[in-house]
Every structure is written in C-alpha cells, then in structure tokens.
Amino acid sequence: MRILFLISSLIIFSCFSAFCQDKNTISGYVKDASSGELLIGAVVQVKDTQLSTATNSYGYFSMDVLENDIDIIASFVGYKPFFVKVNVSNKKRLAIELEPLDNMLEEVVVSGKKRNNNVTDAQMGALNFTMEEVKNVPVLFGERDILKTIQMLPGVAKGGEGSSNFYVRGGGGDQNLILLDEATVYNASHLMGFFSTFNSDAIKDVALYKGGIPAQYGGRASSVLDIRMLDGNNKKFAAEGGLGLIASRLKLEGPIVKDKSSFMISGRRTYADLFLKLSNDEKVKKSKLYFYDLNAKANYRFNDKNTLYVSGYFGKDDLGYGDLFSFDWGNATATARWNHVFSEKLFSNTTLIYSDFTYNVNVSSDDTKFKIASKIENFNLKQDFSYYRNNSNTFRFGIQGLRQKISPASLDAADNSSFNSIDIEKRYGIEAAAYASHEWKPADWLSLIYGLRITDFMVQGPGTFYDFDDDGDVIGAEEYGGSIVKHHLNLEPRLSMSFILNPKNSIKLSYNRIVQNLHQLTNTTSSLPTDQFVLSSINIKPQYADQVAVGYFRNFADNAYELSLESYYKYMGNQIDFRNGADLQANKYLEGELVFGQGRSYGLELLLRKTQGRFNGWISYTLGKSERQFDLINDGKWFNARQDRTHDVSVVAMYELTKKWSLGANFVYYTGNAITYPSGKYSVNGNTMFYYTERNGYRMPDYHRLDISATYEPKPAHKRFHSSWSFGLYNVYNRKNAYIIDFRENENNANITEAYRIALFGAIPSVTWNFKF
Structure with missing residues (x-):
C-alpha cells in the first residue's frame, strides 16, 4: 500500500508539473534510407544542446524545442549521422532517412542509443540487440540464435546442453514472456530445444527485460523477451x-x-x-x-x-x-x-x-x-x-x-x-x-x-x-x-x-x-x-x-x-x-x-x-x-x-x-x-x-x-x-x-x-x- 501511495502521489505531482509548460514540438519517424526499415532506438538531438530523444518500438519520436529555427542531428549505430535545418513553425513532422555506413564494424552495443544511455536512463535490467550485432557469436551448428546469445548475459541461466530454454534471476522457464511482434510464443524451440523458433534473418530488434519491467508488459513473473x-x-x-x-x-x-x-x-x-x-x-x-x-x-x-x-x-x-x-x-x-x-x-x-x-x-x-x-x-x-x-x-x-x-x-x-x-x-x-x-x-x-x-x-x-x-x-x-x-x-x-x-x-x-x-x-x-x-x-x-x-x-x-x-x-x-x-x-x-x-x-x-x-x-x-x-x-x-x-x-x-x-x-x-x-x-x-x-x-x-x-x-x-x-x-x-x-x-x-x-x-x-x- 505504501508503494501504491507513492506512485499515486508521483502521478498527481508530475502531471501538474508537466501541464504547466508549453513549447514547440517536432515529431516523425527515423528510417533506413536504403530499405525504408523503421529504426528502433535511433537518437534525435538538437545540435549543440542536451535536448535529445530516441525513437520508440515503432520508429516514432517526439521532442520539444525552445527555438523556432534549429539544427537536428539523427544517429544510429552503423549509419551515417543525418543533419537537417528545421523551421518548426513550417514543419513539425519529419521523415528522417539514415544512410548505412559502407564499412560497418561489428559492434555489440545497445542499439542506436546515446553512448552513455546505460548510465543515464532510469530503466535497469534491460538490454537491446540487433541480429547484426551478434552475428559473430559462435553457436551450436553455426545457426545464429538470439536465445543462445541472451543465455550468455548475466542473470540468464541456460536450460542445459544445446537447449533454447532459459531462466531469468532464479525464476521458472514458464515465467518468461516471449513475444514475436507482440504475439505470445508458447514454445520457443525446435528439435527438443537445440534450435530456437526465431529465424535470425527475419528479426530486426530484440529487447530483454529482467527487472524494472515496464507497466505495458504483464502475464509472466520473471522476464520479457520482446x-x-x-x-x-x-x-x-x-x-x-x-x-x-x-x-x-x-x-x-x-x-x-x-x-x-x-x-x-x-x-x-x-x-x-x-x-x-x-x-x-x-x-x-x-x-x-x-x-x-x-x-x-x-x-x-x-x-x-x-x-x-x-x-x-x-x-x-x-x-x-x-x-x-x-x-x-x-x-x-x-x-x-x-x-x-x-x-x-x-x-x-x-x-x-x-x-x-x-x-x-x-x-x-x-x-x-x-x-x-x-x-x-x-x-x-x-x-x-x-x-x-x-x-x-x-x-x-x-x-x-x-x-x-x-x-x-x-x-x-x-x-x-x-x-x-x-x-x-x-x-x-x-x-x-x-x-x-x-x-x-x-x-x-x-x-x-x-x-x-x-x-x-x-x-x-x-x-x-x-x-x-x-x-x-x-x-x-x-x-x-x-x-x-x-x-x-x-x-x-x-x-x-x-x-x-x-x-x-x-x-x-x-x-x-x-x-x-x-x-x-x-x-x-x-x-x-x-x-x-x-x-x-x-x-x-x-x-x-x-x-x-x-x-x-x-x-x-x-x-x-x-x-x-x-x-x-x-x-x-x-x-x-x-x-x-x-x-x-x-x-x-x-x-x-x-x-x-x-x-x-x-x-x-x-x-x-x-x-x-x-x-x-x-x-x-x-x-x-x-x-x-x-x-x-x-x-x-x-x-x-x-x-x-x-x-x-x-x-x-x-x-x-x-x-x-x-x-x-x-x-x-x-x-x-x-x-x-x-x-x-x-x-x-x-x-x-x-x-x-x-x-x-x-x-x-x-x-x-x-x-x-x-x-x-x-x-x-x-x-x-x-x-x-x-x-x-x-x-x-x-x-x-x-x-x-x-x-x-x-x-x-x-x-x-x-x-x-x-x-x-x-x-x-x-x-x-x-x-x-
């Protein structure tokens, strides 16, 4: 009850604080210029300021700006930075397309976010990966497998030799919510667990939540794999x-x-x-x-x-x-x-x-x-x-x-x-x-x-x-x-x-x-x-x-x-x-x-x-x-x-x-x-x-x-x-x-x-x- 009271008080105070302000707003989508693929977690920043935001799970962003004429920088891992001048009064919605780098280093990073986002973000117990970022991790039979990769993260225990099953922070295997485009996958394994059901060629982004799980997720007691x-x-x-x-x-x-x-x-x-x-x-x-x-x-x-x-x-x-x-x-x-x-x-x-x-x-x-x-x-x-x-x-x-x-x-x-x-x-x-x-x-x-x-x-x-x-x-x-x-x-x-x-x-x-x-x-x-x-x-x-x-x-x-x-x-x-x-x-x-x-x-x-x-x-x-x-x-x-x-x-x-x-x-x-x-x-x-x-x-x-x-x-x-x-x-x-x-x-x-x-x-x-x- 004390926790519920604290959260209710925060909502009332922060809503009052939020609605006491009014600024210009720009929004839009960030995409791959070569394919049109929406980019999850791309950073959009006002040049020479600390104002920045990241695209959501659907590639959409929204940000308030103080001035009418601004310079925008958009960036994402493996892509060339994008610069554009914006007059907010004339254009409030942007369609940003980023060009892929010609020679992209294979980095294992939190995809597309600010380089110190792991420090400043309130979210903890969460990691994001793209399949490109884990392509060189050795796995059984040479098949890229995101479930085998997350088993090598802290707090995630392996189900056994060759198994796709996993356990998060001591919870049971059934306590993991596994979602594919928001649909529940009940059994995420092929051949009794030696392969996972997820074909790496079809996957864009993977997010694992071990703790501090956002309120939009529910139904499983240990983790969410989105x-x-x-x-x-x-x-x-x-x-x-x-x-x-x-x-x-x-x-x-x-x-x-x-x-x-x-x-x-x-x-x-x-x-x-x-x-x-x-x-x-x-x-x-x-x-x-x-x-x-x-x-x-x-x-x-x-x-x-x-x-x-x-x-x-x-x-x-x-x-x-x-x-x-x-x-x-x-x-x-x-x-x-x-x-x-x-x-x-x-x-x-x-x-x-x-x-x-x-x-x-x-x-x-x-x-x-x-x-x-x-x-x-x-x-x-x-x-x-x-x-x-x-x-x-x-x-x-x-x-x-x-x-x-x-x-x-x-x-x-x-x-x-x-x-x-x-x-x-x-x-x-x-x-x-x-x-x-x-x-x-x-x-x-x-x-x-x-x-x-x-x-x-x-x-x-x-x-x-x-x-x-x-x-x-x-x-x-x-x-x-x-x-x-x-x-x-x-x-x-x-x-x-x-x-x-x-x-x-x-x-x-x-x-x-x-x-x-x-x-x-x-x-x-x-x-x-x-x-x-x-x-x-x-x-x-x-x-x-x-x-x-x-x-x-x-x-x-x-x-x-x-x-x-x-x-x-x-x-x-x-x-x-x-x-x-x-x-x-x-x-x-x-x-x-x-x-x-x-x-x-x-x-x-x-x-x-x-x-x-x-x-x-x-x-x-x-x-x-x-x-x-x-x-x-x-x-x-x-x-x-x-x-x-x-x-x-x-x-x-x-x-x-x-x-x-x-x-x-x-x-x-x-x-x-x-x-x-x-x-x-x-x-x-x-x-x-x-x-x-x-x-x-x-x-x-x-x-x-x-x-x-x-x-x-x-x-x-x-x-x-x-x-x-x-x-x-x-x-x-x-x-x-x-x-x-x-x-x-x-x-x-x-x-x-x-x-x-x-x-x-x-x-x-x-x-x-x-x-x-």
Missing part, C-alpha cells in the same frame, strides 16, 4: 539466405508500392530427414526428422498519420519412426497492428493478436493404437497510447483484453487398442488489464519510470470444477455453463529510478510486482513440447513475483567500456509443483496432483562490455541462489530449485582481423543443475527400488565449453551481390558435459550401484555459406 520482425524493404527488391550443414534459409523482401508499402517473407528448413532416405531399412526410410518455420510481414502507409502492419509466423517440428510412432508440434501467430498519430505529442497503437501452440503424438502397433493431442490458443486485443508531453515527461497508458483456451492432452485410443480413451475438458479464461506509466526527468540528476498495472483474470466455463482435500482426492464437483466462475483481481506497481552522479556514473533502483495466470507444468530443466499448461482456477491461484534491485553503472574510456553491477532479491508466491508420485498424463483430476508453495531468489550480476573498436565483446558473471518451499515436499524445508546455480560465467570476444576476416570465441562455465539422486536402494519381491530423501539436494557436474568461429567476407565481385562463409567449432576441446546422470547395478556385484554419465555433444564443426543481393 522480439520485432523486419518490416520489409520498401525501396527495392532484395534477397538473403544461407546454406548450412543442418539447415538452409531464404528471405525475400521488397516494395508493394514503392515508399508506401512493403513485404518480407523468410523461411528455414532442416534436411536431416533427406539422409534417412538413403537407408536400406524401410522403417528408417519412412521416418521423419525435420523442422521448418515461416515468417511473413507486410505494411501499408496510408499517410503520415496512419500505417497498417500485418505479420505472422508458423513453425512445425515433425519426428517419426516408420509407421510406429510420430510426434509433431508447432506455433502459429498472427498480428494486425494500426499505428495512428493523433498529433505531434500523441501516438496510438491498436493491435489484434492470435497465438497458438499444438502437439500431436501418434503410436501404432499391433495391440497399441492411440493419439494424444493438446492445444493452447489466445485472442488478444490491445490499445496502447504514448503521450510525449515534453522532453522530461512521457506518459504511456492502455488497455488489453485476452481470451485464453486450453485443450489439455486427451487420449484417443482405437477400439482394438490396449488403452482406453480419455477426454479432458477444455479450460477457458479471460484476462482484462489496464496500465499507466510515466517516464519523468524532474532534474538533471534524477530520472524515474513508474506506473501501475491492474489485471482481472476471469475463470470461465463451461466445465466441471473439482474440490480436493489435502491428499489430492476429489471431495466435490460443480458444473458451470459459460458464466464467469471466479475473479482474480491484482494490482501490479512498477518503479525504476536513476540517480546520476555524473555523466559516467549512476546508481539505479527498481521494484516491480508481476502476476501470472498461465502456468506450465514441467519436471525438467529443458522445456518439452509435451509440458502441460493450466490456467488459474478455483484451486490454482495466480503466481506473483515481487522483485527489488539496485545497481551501479559506470562507463570508461570515452564510453568505450561499460560496467554494470546489479543485485536483486525476488520473492515468488503461489508457486506450483507436483506431489511425489503424481499421475500427470491424461489426468482429468490433474489439479489434485499439484501442491502450492513459495520461492525466493537473490544474486549479484556483473557485466563488463567493450563496445567500440576492432576488438569487442563482454564478460558476464552471476552469483545466484534460487530456492522453493512447499509444505508437502522435502518435509516443508526450503530446497534448491532445479535451475539453481551458484556460479555462471560467460566470456564473449569478437575481433575484426582484416576487412575480410572476423573472428569470434566464447567460453561458458556454470555450476551443475540441482538434481535429486537416490540416497539408497532396497528390494521388494526381487525388484530393486531406489530410496530418495532430500529434493534437489545433489548437483550435476560443473559445465564448461569453448566455441570459436571465423567469418570470411570477400570483396564483392558485383555491387549488388554479397556472400560470406562462416566456419565454427562448437566445444573445441571436446568436453563430455553431462546431459543425464543415471544409475545402474555394477555388472560384477549387484550390491553396488554406480552412476554413469550420458553426454550429448562432443566437438561439432559447422560451415555455412551466406548470400545477399
């Missing part, structure tokens, strides 16, 4: 792609109506399944092992005030062995967005979104024939406003309505099968939300971002809702029609502050509460396509997380080096886990198998980054602890979360050796995941049974690995055609990192149980030919 697709080239037709050992990709883009509309379509597919056709085994020939994904986007600019965007994504994995077994899963998203400029100060974004995730399992043998299918989908309507009152005051506010439907894993068995069919009821929910936030700079030494989000999650019928006793047994049931069964109303305050000691030093503070009504049930550290989703209900309360953080930020050597040191504490309420011995698959009483408790995580994060010159990269270190407590697990004592890691280190280095050759390397080390091992064994009727004591009381072996890469980009033989070769070696010294630790009886003495390690990857070379024209 990914924006390219709009498409509205100047000329272009193509880009690559041929690799595992997968190939192709992107096409061009104008529909030059300078007014454009399209972009990008596809990727693996072809391991083609080699299966060479087998002499008929079952192997009929087997399937591939994934594909498709990104598409189009836009149309009606005039300076109205632009319509339509985008979509579809991806699918297909695995199978002959006619005996098949398993496929995939995501689909669609976004329709209308940007409208009411005035130089008021910007509107209206968005209609659809997302879904499905999986299907088919098993067919002589006496076993069944199918398991599951689906989760949502429809989402958002209305967002940005009001740029003046250079010191920006207001953001909006509303959102989301309808969620889950079709749990049901089992459909054939009549002659040894299984019986099980049909699980669908579950429905409606989430309504409203938010308001204010970015305020009351003094040169102080910046604030604060706001409030209000959510009402409505559990909706039709369906039968069960009551359970303490042992998880059904003690009652009530059937509902399409009415609202229960409301979960929550307030989510947000606050970030930056105390600027000088242009090179600052101290930042943040607090946020986030509520989560969609829960993913898993018992592994790698998110699987078959993991189940449940909504908040009569028995399941919304998860929530309260996080406080403090950080020190400093730049060195004319902003060439950036240092940040952040400490955080996160309390997590209404956490979910399984009872011991829970029955999880096709269980209509699944809620009775769940237990509820609490969690906490705390840690220290260090990031040292070099952002300029031929040699650049970063060093990341996280010291952390993540724990859970449930009355019915581990005798009610606190225990390590599965993703708990004491130490996590990443070193990333990139070097431009010559104009043709660029080198990259990264080294990762982290403490092994917490895991539950048997403490003993006993025999029952001749069968060996293992005895377990403390939950997650043991550790996997420590993990470490070195990767290297080299990129060769010869001088183009033709000015329109460019190509390059990328070479990589994953796990250079062939470390056999443990993927699974299992137990077996000693061959010579059945009374001795021995542990053995299963490793997934050794050293893996890769080569890819990339082209662009």
